[in-house]
Amino acid sequence: MVGRRAIIFHGTGGNPDVCWYRWLAGRLTARGYAVEVPHHPGINIEPIATFLPKVLDEHDFDEQTVLVGHSGGAALLLAILEQLDVTVAQAILVAGYCTPPNTELEPVLQPEYDWAAIRSNVRDIYFVNSRKDPYGCDEHQGRAMFERLGGTQIVRDDGHFGDHDQPYERFELLDRLIA
Numbered sequence: 001m002v003g004r005r006a007i008i009f010h011g012t013g014g015n016p017d018v019c020w021y022r023w024l025a026g027r028l029t030a031r032g033y034a035v036e037v038p039h040h041p042g043i044n045i046e047p048i049a050t051f052l053p054k055v056l057d058e059h060d061f062d063e064q065t066v067l068v069g070h071s072g073g074a075a076l077l078l079a080i081l082e083q084l085d086v087t088v089a090q091a092i093l094v095a096g097y098c099t100p101p102n103t104e105l106e107p108v109l110q111p112e113y114d115w116a117a118i119r120s121n122v123r124d125i126y127f128v129n130s131r132k133d134p135y136g137c138d139e140h141q142g143r144a145m146f147e148r149l150g151g152t153q154i155v156r157d158d159g160h161f162g163d164h165d166q167p168y169e170r171f172e173l174l175d176r177l178i179a
Contacts, residue, residue, distance in 0.1 A: 004064045004089075006178070007036045011071030011095070012044035012108070019162025020171040024068065027175045033066070044072035044108040051108075052079050066090040066178055067122075070161065071137055075108045078145075082114050084121040092126045092177055094161050098145050101136030115148040125151035126177055130158045 006028045008021050016022065016037040025035040038058065042051050055076065061067075065088040069077040074096030081091060098113065100106050119125075129142035139155040146153040154173070162168030 003034060004032060004066070005034045005036070005060075005062070006066040006068065007038070007059055009038070009040065009067070009069040009073030009076055010043070011069075011073050014043075014070070014073075015039050015041075019070070019168045020174070021070075023170050024174055028066075028178065040073075040076075043076055044106060047107045048076075048079050048110055052076075052083065055080065056083060061086055061088055063087060064089055066092075068092045068094065068174065068178075069096065070094045071096070071135070072106075072108050074137075075106070078113055078118060079108075079110055081118040081121045082110075087120065088122050090124045090126070090178060091122045092128065092174060093142075093145065094128045094171075094174070095130065095133055095135075095137040096127060096145060097137045097141035098148075099141070101133075101138070101141055113148075119149050124179075125149055127151065127153045128156070128161070128173065129153070130156050130161065132157050133160050134163070135160060 016039050021037050025037050028035050067077050074093035127142035127145050129139045131139050142153050159166045
């Protein structure tokens with residue numbers, strides 16, 4: 001058995017070296033996790049129908065896997081969770097969304113989701129959103145997912161939890177949420 005594993009998916013236009021991703025990876029590594037912080041430049045650029053199979057092929061998922069996604073990476077987690085053939089330990093969607101949050105194109109979103117499949121493929125799910133998200137990835141988006149999937153919704157007033165104009169180098173809450 002591989003042991004505990006975590007995969008942290010960056011957001012649209014992001015990369016593994018922005019905001020809190022490497023900090024969280026370091027914290028989890030110190031706790032014994034095997035951590036991946038992949039670079040997927042196609043997130044929310046390439047249509048999900050062609051992008052998702054590539055992502056699924058590049059990663060292994062098992063009962064001890066923790067998935068963390070930020071913004072477009074959180075939206076990607078919905079599609080990943082829908083397709084898994086295993087129930088992962090946790091999923092944390094930070095500034096996530098399941099419908100278009102603004103007027104921009106959102107190729108990471110699917111036209112519809114199998115919410116029951118998503119729910120059956122994750123033991124513990126969290127939605128962390130902000131009332132002050134400049135892109136519309138706000139508490140209403142988190143609530144829409146929470147109402148379909150259950151889990152835990154956490155609402156803060158922390159912008160987008162990291163962005164080009166919002167340094168967010170540490171994210172203590174995530175470190176505490178991950179078992």
